Amino acid sequence: MADRQAFDAYVRERWDPLLRTAALLTGDPASAEDLVQETLVRAARHWHRVDPGAVDAYVRRVMYTRSIDAWRWRRRQPDPVDPVRHERPGADGTDEVAARVTLVDALSRLTSRQRAVLVARFYEDRTEVETARVLGCSVSTVKSQTRHALSRLRELAPELAPTFGREEAPR
Template identity: 45%
Template sequence: MPPPRDVVPADEHVDVTSGAGRDVEFAAFAAAAAPALGRTAWLLCGDAHQAEELVQQALVRTYVAWARARAGDPLAYARRVLANQRIDTWRRRRREVLMAPSDVPEPPHDGGAQEQADRDQLVRALATLSARQRRVVVLRHLEGMSEREVAHDLGVSVGTVKSTASRALVRLRDVLGTPDEHEGSAR
């Protein structure tokens, strides 16, 4: 069976300056990056459908600017577009029903996996953070990016990333009831 049309064999040269070569290259990038972008989007907004929409919009914007995106780190470019798109969506629509974390209904107790309960608790805790704090925590601690990478992606200084992450982690510890690592030690 021949390979699908959008997949180019490794020994075939692709001219990325042509429209078809650009499309093939971007399609390969989008297929590889979509799961990571989807996870980031879900953590940023807490809703699977909104996350899918954000990923699609981010990929469209990345495609339009593909020459600029591929010149650097295309995944970092797409993540930044994703974070900015989330902010733009929130500002433009403002139709989200914001609820206090304590008002979010409890998940059904049907013997579901502990992983689902932990994920739900994490999303509720992330909802208590400001948008900037949430972006920094998601990129830094859930996506595993370095402080410098987060600063570059969000267009802020490394010091801003450090201070924002520090404040956000204190807030998350309070919300989650996790003891501070310095608690119990003499200061």
């Protein structure tokens, strides 16, 4: 019963931050909710074994893994005939909105692992070592995935390049 209460309290406290991270990983609000729910279902099954000091790291690791698994599954599916793309705002939209739409589109075209590394490094402001621990990979993998992801973002959205330098990622 104590495990159930601890889990319920964790969900109430961390739902919004988990949802924001999931939205960055999936690029879609509905998929983000699904990802958080799937993550929490998996975490609930093993809640009694989770170290109380590492609960958030455990849940985020499950989320990153589920995100990558979903990406791999979608990749094996046939391409849709008419994919829905984000429309760019017209002349009445602000530059910030246009930049965000461009960034979301570019992020959606990265691999799941690259997106996970960028979210952990720059959105969650984790170090390379922390990112490697959370994602279950080496620090050199984090460094190379970050380098490849930022390079790809510069290719996909060159108009955003002035907003982030060689060492910084978009926020």
